[in-house]
Amino acid sequence: MMPRYDHFEANHARAIGAGASSLGDPSDVMVQGRMALLADRQGATFGLWQPGGRRDFDAWGEPATTAWFELHTTELDEATEFYAAATGFDPHPMAGPPEFRYTQFGPRPGGEDARFGAFEESAGRGTGARGAAQRPDAEWVVYFVTPAVDEATSSARSLGADVLGEPADSLFGRMANLVDPFGVGFCLVEAMEGAGE
Structure with a gap:
């Protein structure tokens, strides 16, 4: 699960402030965007994503998506x-x-x-x-x-x-x-x- 944000740093700080644990420094994915991996309070891994060259999934709810x-x-x-x-x-x-x-x-x-x-x-x-x-x-x-x-x-x-x-x-x-x-x-x-x- 990796929700998309337009203002990455502020939302990363919000997640950390809510109690998320960082699994590594935020990083750029070439020209595609910026991401970070975190863990919630129970240890489940999730991420944050700011799109760059790629916006999001191209399709939802259709076969093979x-x-x-x-x-x-x-x-x-x-x-x-x-x-x-x-x-x-x-x-x-x-x-x-x-x-x-x-x-x-x-x-x-x-x-x-x-x-x-x-x-x-x-x-x-x-x-x-x-x-x-x-x-x-x-x-x-x-x-x-x-x-x-x-x-x-x-x-x-x-x-x-x-x-x-x-x-x-x-x-x-x-x-x-x-x-x-x-x-x-x-x-x-x-x-x-x-x-x-």
Whole structure:
């Protein structure tokens, strides 16, 4: 997760002031932009980006593109407070049953959508992007759009991915939960009608 800013240094200072830990000095990425990597209070890695020659993703929500970034955390209240302060996006808790706690972020002043949220998991639950024995207290998971989740899941499995959550229907489309051969969690979501519009 790497939100975009036009005023990099001020927003980097804001994130540090909110309690982020720097994972290295901010750096220029040739002529493409300026970036920094940080860790939140629970250790989840995120970044900040100021575009130069490249503005942003060319597409969202279409097949073979990114749909969403999601923080899986055991401390949703702390994470919500932190990311609101660190990013400037407004938190919007989602309504649901007591066992389902989710915060969606955005928009920032000016109307820019955040495209990220935070989901609370109980400590030790095995439903996150990594197995319960390996999973940290917090981690970012990216959702990739595919035209056919079942086929994409089968293909990913044949390439060495572990499937932690088989394809299943949800309110947001058909999804699957996986971890790649290097231990990085990700999700697949089936393209829905009207995506990318």
